[in-house]
Amino acid sequence: MVDAAGRALLKLRVAAAAADGQANAAVLALLAKALGAPKSSLTLVSGQTARVKLIEIEGLTVADLARAFGDPPA
Numbered sequence: 001m002v003d004a005a006g007r008a009l010l011k012l013r014v015a016a017a018a019a020d021g022q023a024n025a026a027v028l029a030l031l032a033k034a035l036g037a038p039k040s041s042l043t044l045v046s047g048q049t050a051r052v053k054l055i056e057i058e059g060l061t062v063a064d065l066a067r068a069f070g071d072p073p074a
Helices: 022-035 062-069
Strands: 042-046 054-057
Touching: 022 042, 022 054, 022 062
Parallel strands: none
Antiparallel strands: 042 054
16 A cells, blocks of 8 residues: 555554544554564654554664555555
8 A cells, every 4th residue: 555655554443542642652562563573663754643654663663664564555
């Protein structure tokens, strides 16, 4: 999936409520687990109250992303 600017997006769902940051924490935990990375390496950069979020992941390579989620769309 790509956005209007051609950037790759990852679509996911969590069961946590979107209250008190619970859903955001669940998203970060899910991504950390899928990537085999510590939760402390993930930072929610933008989208704290939005459906679309920008997450920065420290120390991650393109190969790590491809291994976890497959190759990016062409």
